[in-house]
Amino acid sequence: MTLDNTELLRFTTAGSVDDGKSTLIGRLLYDSKSIFEDQYEQIATTSSKRGEEGVNLALLTDGLKAEREQGITIDVAYRYFATPKRKFIIADTPGHIQYTRNMVTGASTANVALILIDARHGVVEQTRRHSFIASLLQIPHLIVCVNKMDLVDFSEEAFNKIKDDFQTFSHRLDVKDIDFIPMSALLGDNVVEKSENMDWYGGSTLLYSLENVHIGSDNNFIDCRLPVQTVIRPYNDEYHDYRGYAGRIAGGVWKKGDEVTILPSGFTTKVAKIDSYDGELEEAYPPMSVTMLLEDDIDISRGDMIVRTNNQAEVTQDVEVMLCWFNERPLQPGGKYGIMHTTKEARCMVKDVRYRLDINSLHRDEENKDIKMNDIGRVLLRTTAPLFVDSYRKNRITGSVILIDEQTNETVAAGMVI
């Protein structure tokens, strides 16, 4: 199996206001030569006009800020850069109040989360919240960036103290891989270039870590799931008999001849052919977009799911989820919402709120179960139509749902199936 997608790494950044996120991203782009000379000159001019001493690399990502200041809501901006080793997509999520929502939106497909800590302040409440959300979202790799080391005299003790503090609470989190890097985004220490001010640090730079972190096993290559997005039936003579089911593979490795079952109808058939934009495929796996052709003529429509016969998703109308609430109007127990799961849309009712989670203490609050903006809680939903789900732990795509307020059409929550 050739996993071309290991070449593409998605990561997200989280930190409190002023920890240096914009500067770090700017430094990463600049030192890895991912920006153009004229862009650099532009920000150099702006920096000097503003009377700043050096070139303010945070200005590189300030387009986003300007738009926000004009009142345009941008939840997540995706930035793209590449080195000879890998391609990167950064989900740049503005910090501030709506961090839960932003992080969930940006992080749901991320391989890596960068957690920024200001070396002067150490682990703060936001650090704990962000790390908890990253673990809840099962982001496979965390890199804790201890930034502004220049302001603590590049002290090894300061770094070790922060690392210890972080580990004290993170051992209760479910994160497989955590790395710590002492850096100065402002001066460029340990971002792309190795620091000359921290001889005591034997680890790698941030870019090196990003280029080399193993993401080949971040996708689910075991449980075959294809949520059907559209049925393709070209109306011309040449393709007269063509009928394909298009969608993005959410799990498993697929081959011609595989025995498959269609949910919810339960009909069983075999894969006749797998087409793609680049022609017929021998093998297909996540996150490829494909068109699947089947041996038998079966009535299949958008929202159905193709799975392997001997390994099926659970078909259910009772879905237990961890819900991250995004909206100013709190969750209504007993309330009705629209629900989206992969390509399927239905409606649901909130049957029970089991508990609200206190993000700071990680304790369950069973007394105060009001789920308000940025809260996380465990909830039981009853859907109007069966969904074909896996646990989020098993599959981040088929294990997640989105709730929609049907009056306003706003996305009010994201849920992870337990």
Ligand SMILES: Nc1nc2c(ncn2[C@@H]2O[C@H](COP(=O)(O)OP(=O)(O)OP(=O)(O)O)[C@@H](O)[C@H]2O)c(=O)[nH]1
């Ligand atoms: N001394 C020092 N200052 C830094 C470092 N990194 C960032 N800063 C400064 O910290 C301030 C905040 O940096 P930003 O990059 O704007 O921080 P941010 O986290 O993106 O802030 P928001 O966009 O407001 O969330 C700026 O004045 C930076 O120059 C660093 O490594 N050392």
